[in-house]
Amino acid sequence: MSVVEQYARAHIVSDADIAEDEAIPVVLRYDPDTDPRSVRVGLPGTDEWTFSRALLEQGLRAPAGSGEVRVWPCGRVQAVVEFHSAHGVAVVQFEQKALLRFLRRTYMAAAPVRS
Secondary structure, eight states, X not given: OOOEEEEEEEEEEESSSOOTTSEEEEEEEEOTXXXXXXXXXXXXXXXXXXXXHHHHHHHTTSXXXXXXXXXXXXXXXXXXXXXXXXXXXXXXXXXXXXXXXXXXXXXXXXXXXXX
């Protein structure tokens, strides 16, 4: 199985020094060999969050959360992922189609190969 890595543009609202209306590059990763149930989201700098792939999928339809991560739809074309840590909260807004494309690729990567 192969690693899925996808770059997406997102808007971040944080207590960090990032302009709210500036799109930032975010890295979405999935490694079925390491952890087939989790996805990783890499924010600019050193922040990388690992959470359930099912949580991401559920959060695109209705508000969902687990521990330090919450996901919910925002209007008809956006989705929000909220990350909580001891350093503060980061709220990241994505286009839903970017997250759906990523999820589709993760399921294709994790599908058993038939001979």
